[in-house]
Amino acid sequence: MKRYQLRIDGQAVDPAAGVWFDTQNPFTGEAWAEIPRADAQDVDRAVQAAHRALNAGPWAEMSASQRGMLLHRLGDLITRDAAKLAATEVRDNGKLLAEMLGQLNYIPQWFYYYGGLADKIQGTTLPLDKKGYFAFTRNEPVGVVAAITPWNSPLMLASWKIAPALAAGCTIVVKPSEFTSASTLEFAALFDEAGFPPGVFNVVTGFGHEVGTPLVEHPLVRKISFTGSDVTGRVINEKAARHFKHTAMELGGKSANIVFADADVEQAVFGAISGIFAATGQTCIAGSRLLVQGSIYDSFVEKLLAVARTARMGDPMDPATQVGPVTTPPQLAKVLDYIEVARQEGATLLLGGQRGEGPACGNGWFVQPTIFGDVDNNMRIAQEEVFGPVLSIIRFTDEADAVRIANDVRFGLAAAVWTSDIGRALRMSEKLQAGTVWVNTYRAISYLAPFGGYKDSGLGRENGIDAIREYLQVKSVWINSGAVAGNPFVMR
DSSP states (O other): OOOOOOOEETTOOOOOTTEEEEEEEETTOEEEEEEEOOOOOHHHHHHHHHHHHHHHHHHOOOOOOHHHHHHHHHHHHHHHHHHHHHHHHHHHHOOHHHHHHHHHHHHHHHHHHHHHHHGOOOOOOOOOOSTTTEEEEEEEEEOOEEOOOOSSSSHHHHHHHHHHHHHHTTTTEEETTTSSSSHHHHHHHHHHHTOOTTTTTEESSSOOIIIIHHHHHHHHHEEEEEESHHHHHHHHHHHHHHHEEEEEEOOOOOOOEOTTTOOOOOHHHHHHHHHHHHHGHHHHHHOOEEEGGGGGGHHHHHHHHHHTTTTTTTOOTTTTTOOOOOSSHHHHHHHHHHHHHHHTTOOEEEEEEOOEOOOGGGOOOEEEEEEESSSTTTTHHSSOOOSEEEEEEEEOHHHHHHHHHHHHSSSEEEEEEEOOHHHHHHHHHHHHSEEEEEEESSSSOOOOBOOOOTTTEEESOBBBHHHHHEEEEEEEEEEEOOOOOOOEEEEE
């Protein structure tokens, strides 16, 4: 059993209460490491360290170019340790090694991009309507950032917050999911090696009510960036609003993957499979609602099932495995409950529908790739986020019907359109209420492309230039360059 420590003020430290808890391997079901169980005292130590680093010392004195160089150096270290960090993530969250290694090899690009962007965020001079004054704007860091990250892609989603926040000059305290904290704690050591001053990057681990709540409510935290469920996000946003804290929320999704009759059927089938069964459906952008035009519904579903039946469940460290375990026991129970709900609502079970068992699954928390047909969009299985390998197939007639069904959910994170008609692709991309719309592809992401949701899928944007603005605040500066003082009781 490996025992981890918190990362506070540039040091690996034990939790104040001297308590740890086990983290389990989703494939074996066995505990493999001990994670520090932090509390409000640890949170205060971390936030105070971040506040000191923000306002005094080397970080506060660094130029934007110097911050950028540190971020670039960190990217090099991540590249060096990508395989090690990916293996830790697989052991902790059960996702496929191929996917996690792909993520870790790509993550350095965020630090290179924001490292280069750090000294290119400029203020402006203002063409005032008042003579005798000169005015300009400054972009300044918003302050100490609390980053609360989920269990499905711990380092990728943390990097989406960390890289722009540090490029903006903020300092940060990360609270990873209690189910997948190990990789973030290992990641933290790279910041010291890269040369970041103490207190700039801190990690506190533990449970929501013991760590998350005091972090959100800490008076020195000025920005909260959260990725997770819409239920938790709403609570955090309400707490933050009481103290006028800035927030960014990347929440749930119920994305529509829309296949028109003129689509390349083979590519659309692969896109539908990738959209829901890759990452075992445990991704906020999962294409969990497959909308298929009525004229091709039967033939398309037949081809889809033929491919889906070949999915290989098993050890996520095995390159041959295509579907890994669900990450946590509570999530396993939730997914199986939704499958039962779908049955009761009258959806037609076409594939799977059971817990995955057998020698290939070991003692892991598996759910068979599951497909329901003849789903009505009003069913719970079509309205609520399952976050597992469960696909709902819905018929539609024409563009207007597809738009109506796709938008008839409270979420709006992503959508996809499969068609050979460029006019239709453009029309659909305009009408779909989603922060990302893919055309003839699915799950494509980049550090260059803004990512975020409409409606209940969240607030703000991650990635691209938009993301760094989430961690900046604008200050206007006025200089009297010759204006004559007038009546002191009248605004000039």
